[in-house]
Amino acid sequence: MKTKLLSILLLTLACASGAALCSAPRASWTLLPVLAVLFLCLTMRLPRTVRFTAGLGLLLIAIPFAGFTNTFLFELGIQIGIFSALALGLNVVVGMAGLLDLGYAAFFAIGAYTWAIFGSTQASYFMNGNFPLAGWPYFYLFAALAVLTAAITGILIGLPALRLRGDYLAVVTLGLGEVVRVLANNLDHPVNITNGPQGISPVERPPIPWLMDLLHIFNPDASPALGYALFFYLLVIAIIGLVVLINVRLDHSRFGRAWVAIREDEIAARAMGISLTRTKLFAFATGAAFSGAMGAVFAAKQRFISPESFTLLQSITILGMVILGGMGSIRGAILGAALVTLLNIEVLKSCSDFLNTLRQTGFVLDLGFFQYNFALLPSQLEPAKYERMIFGLILVLMMIFRPQGLIPEVRHRLELEKDD
Amino acid sequence: MLEIAAISLNFGGLAALEDVSLKVAEGQIFSVIGPNGAGKSTLFNVLTGIYPPATGAIHFLGRKISKLPPQRIARRGIGRTFQNIRLFGSMTVFENVLVGRHTHIRYTYADALLHTPRYFCAERSARDKVLDLLNFVGLEARAEELARNLSYGDQRRLEIARAMAIQPRLLLLDEPAAGMNPRETDALKALIRALRDERRITILLIEHHMQVVMAVSDRIAVLDHGRLIAEGAPAAIRENPAVIEAYLGPGAKESLA
């Protein structure tokens, strides 16, 4: 009875918040309720169908509809989506298998460069052919290739690295992330493969005539920019759906159980006949594959990539998402990605803007005993520039006060026939 | 079934095992006893491949296992429990045993992703097997609990169930009675006998609890300072003066009874 009431409440809230968002897509207050309902969809203990209906309804109906007027919503959705997929991938490695990978952005880079090199004129520097490869199947082909390349790189690196003890693995993957960045920076000579620090631009996007036709039915003036925003938004949601499905299925298989087993106790796991190296390689390659896929999407979406996007900071940001959400928790990874991304591109930026406004207007804070003229505020003080401090703090505080994360991993099952 | 031939192992110059030879026949309940630090657990760790022996060889079912890594030895059919319980703490009781089925669940990565009939078939049979084992050790009502939340005695029994899940021919039990109350200890004795009589598993047992050892063992080997000082039937061991001397100190005969 209680469940039924709550379900109805959640669905009502979803409808209300969605309607509010569509009625005033540009007002910043209308986004908050939608985010709150999405948060509830992730965390509440309600039947899966209810949570899916409410969540997907908002994601696939309300946000696209409002996005036609306010494309920032798509941008936000795409960013959160890309990072969710990355966090889900890293969650397999760090959360489930307990392998601390500090160079995860390397696989993201490999995926991104796989498409960027061939989806731009870059490839013509070192091979013959008609570049960029712009026809419709190419992007999808190369996205698949990016998955393979990243997974194979993961295996090649994992073969030696995964024989190391846990803490050494962390240092080696950290170094590995740097190696990939150094290579991306320097492989512009003697043969120009990556175009060095300048990066590669413009990167082709897959053609979307079908989506534009569809859009023109509703809005004859829809621009290609809007079309692509919607396209990448939908693509990212589809990929996340796939990634979550893969995650859940692996979690319910002997592979997922072996990951958790080696995380809990390597010696006991081996006594069960589990091969450590093989199991870890599977985890490493699976995580790398997700990252590679998202790399290709990232390259196409940004149309520009450079080594700057694949730093240690990036790897730590993704790690922060996994930790914040809860190691080993699928919903946690998504929540962590959403929170950190929102913090990054919304909250911190707003704080910076706010401080800048105060600074420029020369606002004077007067508390009677204390006065401060904001015009004197040093221009270095911009919260948006201090992600390292904030992620560092998130990591430390979570580890000390809530190491299991916001949504702790749930071990359940037996579920012989039943399905909740 | 298990032949240990003259194995030795040193830890930084200290002889942990010295020239130990044993033969365990199929269907036996074979106990290894000895004072603390006598090398009993080290013997188990050598048998299961955690430490390779410095010298000597171990044959199991006629094949040499002394150079194999732990997971290969497990797959050959040697299951074990640990003196300091090593369960997968944040997994459920059910899952702990399910992990033990790992090598018997045969489907590929693709089967797991695509949920092919092979996946469902293998998972279902694994689940049936796990439920059977939980019934066998009496933990069926605890299946959904996290392993780390179990009582000490239940954790010991869960370790046995988990080790059984790999379908071992030989099961090494490292102090299964430690931390158990008298009632649990009695149940354990019955369980060990049932393992052999109903499940046809040969048992190698390390135990300090003499009452358990004397009640269930067919043969007993005594280790002291890494050396084998006696081997024989329980009655003979009970009377063996060297054992009484080395194991319990002079004049402590009655506590063996």
Place this chain on the structure above:
Amino acid sequence: MSGDVLIQILPSVLLEGLLLGFVYAMIALGYTMVYGVLGLINFAHSEVFMIGAVTGAEVYRHLLPHVGNPYLLLAISITTAAAVSGGTAMAIERLAYRPLRRRGNTNRLVPLITAIGISFFLQDLVRLIEGMWHNEFFVNYPSTPALERTFQITEMLSIQMKAIIVITVSLAMLVGLQLLVTRTRLGKAMRAVAQDAHTASLMGINPDQIISRTFLIGGALGGVAGVLFGVLYTKVDPFVGFLPGIRAFTAAVLGGIGSIPGAMLGGILLGQLETSAGVYLPLLTDGNIGTEYKDIFGFLILVLFLLFRPQGILGRKEGEKL
């Protein structure tokens, strides 16, 4: 490039490598000592080094107009940096690692992730402080003629006063530490805790206190290394710790992590390798493989050592405890 030139520049390359090597050795000691007592890779140690470098620079340039003697000035900078870095290291242990130890968390990733978090936090904290203070976050060690004075030894080899100072100070520190560890009660207690903290506590040693002092000493050495690094390379900023940090960790592994002479040896070896690779790689490959690849080179050494000789050059093989 003719072979003659390659050989002629060798002495100055070796000298350069030795200087860098001493700096690495001092940072490596911090990693190795903490690893010895806690079994933890203290990722935040690179930031302890950075804080030393920045503190030293601030003291140096603020006192420059007031203190005439450049050697005295340097001595003040080094002492302050050692104190601040040592204090920071102790504070990190107290505020972050000790609560984790108390809770006895079994997840071995927890302290590592904490260490990384602290490292990132400190980088930006220093950047914030420097930014608020000067409105820019890099600091220069002002050049003083006395330190820049050059002694020509041969036609191709010259040595600057600051290099002599770096060598002297590092040697004094390294010898001092070796004496401290082998000859004093504190040193004995540290080795006892490294062996077995529980048994040590039964012998009346307070492990927490020893761990705290280990952080203090390791941190102070890192701070001194920071000042020397700054004196050698002039410019420091809040991100200056990262690469020397990885290098010094590699050095600690190279020498055998947990071993103090090993860290010294590894540091000097790695300094030599890095400098030589940086100079000779581009020369030998006609610039096709640039100096930047020396980073990859250092990383390869780390991986190879971890794989084939994880106990390092001087370390002993340790048995896995069950």
